[in-house]
Amino acid sequence: MPQTRHITFILVEEFSHLAFSCAVEPLRIANLVSGEELYRWSFVSEHGEQAVCSNGSITLVHSGLQGLAKCDQLFVLSGIHMRDHVTRPLLATLRRERARGTKIGALCSGAWVLAEAGFLDGMQAAIHWEYHDAFMEAFPEVNLVRSVFVADEKHITASGGTATADLMLHLIERDHGEELAIDVADQMVYNAVRNATAKQRVSLQSRNGMRNAHLSKAITIMQDSIETPVSPSFIADELGISTRQLERLFGKYLNTSPKKYFMEMRLERAQKLLLQTEASVTEVAVACGFENPGHFSRVYRSSFGVTPHAQRNKID
Known part of the structure; x- marks a missing residue:
């Protein structure tokens, strides 16, 4: 036994x-x-x-x-x-x-x-x-x-x-x-058992019904460049396509522009850091690719309706 x-x-x-x-x-x-x-x-x-x-x-x-x-x-x-x-x-x-x-x-x-x-x-x-x-x-x-x-x-x-x-x-x-x-x-009626190497989040392609490798790669580049943001032209060069083609991909599949999508990604990360860490607002700004704290505060307030300091004070 x-x-x-x-x-x-x-x-x-x-x-x-x-x-x-x-x-x-x-x-x-x-x-x-x-x-x-x-x-x-x-x-x-x-x-x-x-x-x-x-x-x-x-x-x-x-x-x-x-x-x-x-x-x-x-x-x-x-x-x-x-x-x-x-x-x-x-x-x-x-x-x-x-x-x-x-x-x-x-x-x-x-x-x-x-x-x-x-x-x-x-x-x-x-x-x-x-x-x-x-x-x-x-x-x-x-x-x-x-x-x-x-x-x-x-x-x-x-x-x-x-x-x-x-x-x-x-x-x-x-x-x-x-x-x-x-x-x-x-x-358990559990027929989708995953091994350890499976990723947590559903892939971008699955969430959006997409099968476009260029768009998926572009977003991966953005995710890897949050602290040091790169331009849409740089991303397009990395993919071997024109900036105009990149703009069309984001418009077709995500109804937005590469620049706006990247900014939203950086601000989403900033919000998580403000809510989940003790990092200062300036440290959060730098970690999300904003060299100017004042600019960071303005775009954050425009997106979330509160300043980074006010967001932090909500959980204090």
Whole structure:
């Protein structure tokens, strides 16, 4: 009879209920279809009574941080506003467990917590795409990837949502073979299981019904040049087409111009950095390719109806 693996989930306040279900249900189903207790699990919160997820649901837990039992795998599961819930007791517990030899991973925005603890330096890690810009600014020493999960590092990380199910199915396959993982996926009616290298966000082509390689490449160039913006003529030269052709592509598929699209992309990143990081308005401006803070403030207000300083004050 296989040895039962014990997995503990630290539920950080405002954790993702979707990621939570996608983490636990594959384990339950693995036990069900195998007819054996392959896995058991425990829930932990800082205060040891309950944890409230982002949709308001309340989950009763088995213990607090001080009562953590020995386990085979520990996952930190958080969700929105994770920075507000990274406490000293939580970080101390994680460091104590690491010294104890516990395998520690993170789900959804939990990679932020591990990075705050200093666990991910020099490693690849995955986090929900919504936090990518802020994470890269806060933790440049971590090799953040856009994959749905990372399972071949010391600290396993998954980007949240259904990516958590992908990770759990990967772990079930690793522990008990491909056949059981397929059976579990079938029980979940989950026929689009992704491997670790799959990207989180749906491709631009899929979102817009496009199959134009030039347009896709142009947007990739923009994404890679946010800190040092390039001109439409430069992008066109890189693609080997005329600036006029580039303008027509953006007009046909996106109903906008390359210049306007690029500006909106930079401002969207600026908004995320203002809302998710402690970087100053000037630092955010520079990170998004604005050399003049005054110009940045004007275009930001024109786009979002508030100045960057007012945007920051909304969350203070």
